[in-house]
Amino acid sequence: MLTIKNLKAQINGKPILKGINLEIKAGEVHAIMGPNGSGKSTLASVLAGRDYVEVTNGEVLFMGQNLLELAPEERARMGIFLGFQYPVEIPGVSMVTFMRTAVNEIRKYRNLPQLSASDFLKYMREKKELVEIDTQLTNRSVNEGFSGGEKKKNEIFQMAMLEPKLAILDETDSGLDIDALRIVANGVNKLKRPDNAYLVITHYQRLLDYIVPDVVHVLYDGKIVKTAGKELALELEEKGYDWIKKEFQNL
């Protein structure tokens, strides 16, 4: 589904990603871990199409298409979803307008008829139940005044609404209380299908207890320095990153 080959990227002339290789197949869950500032969110930004990150080398194929030449909205319509580490507040744009516009743009791309206002509300209600999001939240402006945890839940709600092929969840677990974490993880599991995939960025093993990854990667200094099964997350939880840094420096 997604193939990243020797991807290098910089921000304001400063190299951040220094040759990433990654292959994600339909039905898989990949986790990316790694110390602060190692480039995890930058990788997510490149995949979603943020323009301040400048790609200097490599290629990214998504379902056979060159992802890097597409606008962010085109990527989203093809099925890329980014759950933001820091969702932005957009006062004055209601959740309903926002989601109805997004759902209908994506439906148009998929050659599906536009949803009527009542069908849309029904669809939204179903998804809200699925991710157990508070009804009040969807009556407000996008993320405006939402608590940290509410913002993260809202990301999962949007994911449920848009039914992406590849969801990149950037620290969706941080800021969530224990119940919310379980709800979010359950939501992700319910939405998991053989034809979609997840790239989960996290600092904690806790989330991976619920969303069990097929593969765990460690990103360090702009490179994937270790790739293993789910047991790697446990090992990192115990030992931290120092041993990996040492291992890496000794290479």
Place this chain on the structure above:
Amino acid sequence: MTTTVFQQLAIDNIKSVFEQQFDDLINEPEWLRQQRKQAFQLFLEAGFPTRKNEAYKYTSLEQHFSGKFTYLSHALCEKINIEEVFNCDVPSLDTHLIILVNGWYYASPNQELLKQTPEGIIFGSLREAIKQHPAIVQQHLKTYFSSLASSLDYINMALMQDGLLVYIPQHAKLDKPIQVINLVVAEEAVQIYPRHLIVSESSNVVQILFCDHSLNASPFLMNGTMDIYLKDFAKVDFYRIQNAHNHSIQITNNHIYQSAHSVFKSVYVTLHGGTVRNNIYVHMNGEYSKNSMYGLWLADKNQHVDYFTHVNHNVPNAESNQFFKGILDDEATGIFSGNIYVDKNAQKTNAYQSNKNLIISQNARVRSKPQLEIYADDVKCSHGSATGKLNDDAMFYLRSRGISHKESCQLLMFAFASDITKEIEIEPLKAEIEGLVDKRLRGELSRCNRCSISCS
């Protein structure tokens, strides 16, 4: 100060109109003729404001006034079928509809010029009210003597044609809003001087909606003056929608006089216009009075929109709030000058002002000029001004959900504007205006109704 060529031309133009018209006004009461003369004299003394005048620094009007515009001493287009002319698209908006054509009150043959309810509410043509109720009009038509009046008010007083009068006596209650459609429709370029007077003595809310429209593309120059008096405990909601074509010059001079415990709320929305200058002068003359003003302008191409506010706190314990927002595209210019004056007696004044501008194109220009003059020591005054582009993070967030660049811009601009439109208290009107703003931002709006004009 030397007089420029344009300034002299403007003065000469006004002078010749005044001299031609004055003899025609022989049927007017003597006091009105005197006021016109007096105002004209004040205008000659003050001269025509130019950009050297601090209040007109960014907008030169003398060039416009030096142009050729015909003064109409009657409504010109006399037989119009209201239903044909104006098919207002606000279905659930039930109002007392008043139509002004080229500055003149328009009444269909079976319609009276002035309505009076059993409770004593009077509304209709100002000119007719001068005949029928001179006492009410005369005492309130003296704005040109006000400390804040400008040459534009003097000109209006000297040349005023007709306009709206609303008088609400104590305890009376108006059953529905008054809607004024201020139409300009002329084959030739015209100069128009509407004059409006609103007086409320009642503590019941009075809602007034003004819509300025042009029905064809002939250039025109409008210089209107409106006086609104709120007596003790009066409550007035005032809405003004400006939507005239891009060759129009629209000047409005609004004077609001507030007595104790009165509450005035106004929302101005400028959708279209060539050159627009809105002067809003507020006199807080009564304690515990409250004034809230909201304004929104959407300008593109070469449009020029200038809002000038002046709030005078003359007494203690009054509160004023100003919220003004502009969205500027292409080569448009948006100007906001907000003045707050707090007299040394006006302790415990609360005065707030905010101006925010959204710039869509590199070439659009914004001037934002707050000016606070505070002579009392126990006051709360603040102002803020910000001008910026669409927020990159918000744009990316929307686009990352599959929403196109254009639609994302649209959502963000509309959100910016809705801060102002949400203040409209008449629900169907709010929905209508939001619809217009949405269309306007999409570049789809030429006018807000299916007007068609037939002049027989």
